[in-house]
Amino acid sequence: MSALLQARGLTVRVGACTACRGLDLDLRPGERWAVLGRNGAGKTTLLLTLAGLHPAAAGEVRLADRPLAALPRREIARRLGLLPQDDADPFPATVLETVLLGRHPHMDPWRGETGADLDAARAALARVGLAGLEGRNVRTLSGGERRRVALATLLAQDPAVALMDEPTGHLDLHQQVALLAETVCWAREGAGRALVMVLHDPALAWRACTHALLLHGDGAWTAGPVGEVLETACLARLYGHPLHRADGPDGPVWWPRWPIDRV
C-alpha cells in the first residue's frame, strides 16, 4: 500500500539541536507511529517539519506522493492535521467555534459553515466526551478539557494524516487512556488514516501505536514496529535512566528507577 506521508533523507535541525539525520519514513494507511525521546530531542520540530511548518535542513517530505513544499496550504490542511503541543486562545471563542476551525479547509470561503460542518463539530465533541459544552468560552475550560477540545478540532478536520504533539498533555489517567483509545478507533474507522503522536510514556505507545520512532538527541534515530523498538535496554539508553519493566494482561509497562541512594 502506498504511503500517505513519506520522509526521504530528512534532516531536521533547530538551534543547536539535530532532531534527526537522514530519516526515511513511510507512513502507511492504518499505521500509528509514536515518537519518543528526551525533552529537547526535537520531537516537536520533527512534527512541524512533517507538517511543512519548519524547513528541512536536507531531504524531503512527501504527502500523497507529492512534495509537501509544492502543495498549497489549503490542500495540505484537507489531508494533514496537526494537534499542537499547546492550545493558544487569542480570542474568547466558544467551544463550538473553536472546533469548527477544524472544518475550515473543507468550507466554501464564500458560504461559511454548513449544517454538515456543524454536525461534524458536534460529533467530534461527543467523541471526546464534551457534548453540552458547545457554548462555553474556551478560556474558561480546565487544561484537560481544553486538550479534549483541541483533539475534537483535529477529529472534525478529519485528515488522512494526523500529527499529534503530546495528545495526553493535561489529561488524567482515565482521560489519557480514553482519549488515546478513541483516537485509535477513529483512525481505524477511516478508509486510509494514519497517525504520528509524540508520547512520553512507552507503555501508552505500546498500546496505542503500531510503530515507534526513537529520537536519540544527536540526530540518530531508530524506527520499527513497537514490539521490536520498545525494548527496555534501548528505552533506558534513550532516556538516560534505568528502567523497570513489568508485563500485565494488556501489555508491558516501564517505570523509572527511583534514586533511593539519593532520596
Ligand SMILES: Nc1ncnc2c1ncn2[C@@H]1O[C@H](COP(=O)(O)OP(=O)(O)OP(=O)(O)O)[C@@H](O)[C@H]1O
Ligand atoms: N527557535 C529556536 N531557536 C533555538 N533553539 C530552539 C528553537 N526552537 C527550539 N529550540 C530548541 O531545540 C530543541 C528541540 O526542541 P523541540 O521543542 O523540538 O524538542 P522536544 O523533543 O519536542 O522537547 P519536549 O519533549 O520538551 O517537548 C530544544 O532544545 C529547544 O530549546
